[in-house]
Amino acid sequence: MLDMPGGARAQCHDGSSCRRLAGGRSRGRSGCSGRARLMDTAACGHLPGREKKLLQQCLRRILPACAQTLKNAGAGSDSDTTPAVRGYMNTLSSSQIPFMLVVNHIAAGMTIPTLALEIDISNKESGEEPLLNLKGYFAGNPMTDDRFDTAGKIQFFHGMGVIPNELYEIAKENCRGNYSDPPSASCAESMQAIDILTKDINLSHILAPSCETIWSPRIQQAAARDGASLLTADDSSGDDIQFLFKCRSDSHQLSYIWANDEAVRESLAVRKETKGEWKRCDFDIPYTKDITSTVEHHLSLRKEGYPALIYSGDHDSKFSFVGTQAWIRSFNLSITDDWRPWYVDGQVAGFTRSFSSNLTYATVKGAGHTAPEYKSKDCLAMFARWISGEPL
Incomplete structure (x- = not known):
């Protein structure tokens, strides 16, 4: 889908030029700055050469616009975000960013379809330049509509043998399909x-251990009592190191150490005067929740024919494949490529189905919430194939 140049060089985010190498290296400090080098590394994880190069090009080209979009999206509503994106695009030539590709995971399942539709409407009605040449979006384990998401979770629990047939x-x-807002006392019971x-189940991946995270009250209280910070390496020593790596979610603590490291912040060109301590989840951002479902947003984007990839880690119970397939099914789209396995290195990586209006759905086998955390290689291959317009 990306209209990339055919030459062997690509523009870095700072305007310099760096050579794309199959091994994931850039020219060093005299060439691209740290952000591009990080993207080289991220893009090259065990992918075949063609997919690796495609993803390197994609990430390097889209990263600056993505960062600015997310920064502004976190500060206000989606209607606030579109002018911010357009303003940023004004600073770029058409050769730098040929289009805006919208991506998301989890809770951004609410904001990203809204943003994509807002861009589409703005292009048609406002007449503002530059037009944001939206080419598609993809959503992984997306929060979409509580009715579908909660019903899907209950059906998932039953199908996986977590709750008995009788219950x-x-x-x-008792609930008559309305699990998210119980219509009666018997349903609530x-x-x-x-x-x-x-x-006591890990809802993000029901086969994984259930562990407390750094957000749990027990760990927060212990840190406060000891006068310790959750963001420093000194907080984890001895037996705590084993705990740190016991569960996948515990590794999130490492992101605090990494992202708040001065060398990393300098490499990423983080402005000290505007950004303080980095937080993985900033619960203090003020916002008004006025959208409870994005099903209609997805449907409107289907009518416009924007390419979309919706995928699910098949062991995620929070926003399960059952609920996601249910709201997709509600669109009554015709099937263009029926349910089949897709492969990475000759092994089944999941299952996929394609629909009319350029919608592709896929599961990622063995993955949880979110899928790339558990199956990064498979997800990279899936993304690279989809963005190049190839079948999974």
Whole structure:
């Protein structure tokens, strides 16, 4: 999908030029700055040469616009974001960013379809230049609509043998499909019974251990009591090091250490006067939640024919493949390529189905929430094939 130049050189985010190498290296400090080198490394993880080069080109070209978009999106509504994106595009020549590709995971399942549709409407109605040449979007394990997401979670629990048939059937009868907003006391009781059975399960990946994260009250309170910070390497020593790597989610703590390291911040050109401590999840950002479902946003984008890839880690119960397939099914799209496996290195990496209006759906086998955290190689291959317009 990316209209990339055929030469052997690409523009870095700072305007310099760097050579794309198959091994994932750049010219060093005299060439691209740290951000481009990091993207080289991220793009080259065990992919075949063709897919590796494609992803390197894509990430290097799209990263600056993506960063600015996310920065502005976090500060306001999606209607605030479109002018910010357009303003940033004004600083670029058409050869630098040929289009805007919108990507997302998890909770951004609310903001990104809204932003994509806002861009489409703005292009048609405002007449403002430059037009944002939107070419598509993809969404992984996306929060979409509580009705579909919660119903999908209950069906997922039943299908995976987490809740018994009797409880599932009673919940179906009592809730009549409305699990997210129980219509009766009997439905609420059924949902409470399900919550009790699943409270000690890792909802992000039901086969993985359930662990406390750095956000858990126990760890937060312990850190506060000891006068310690959760963001320094000194917080994890001895037995704590084993705990740090016991669960995948525990590795999130390392991102705090890395992202707040002065050398890293300098390499990423983080402006000290505008950005303080980096947080993986900043719960203090003020915003108004006025969108509870993006099903209609997705449907409007389907009517416009924008290419979309929707995928699910098949062991994620939070926003399960069951719920995601249900809201896709509600569009009544015709199937153009029926359910089949897709492969990486000759092994089944998941299953996929393609629909009319340029919609592709895929599962990522063995992955949780989010899929790239568990199956990064497979997800990179999936993305590279999709963005080049090839079947998975």
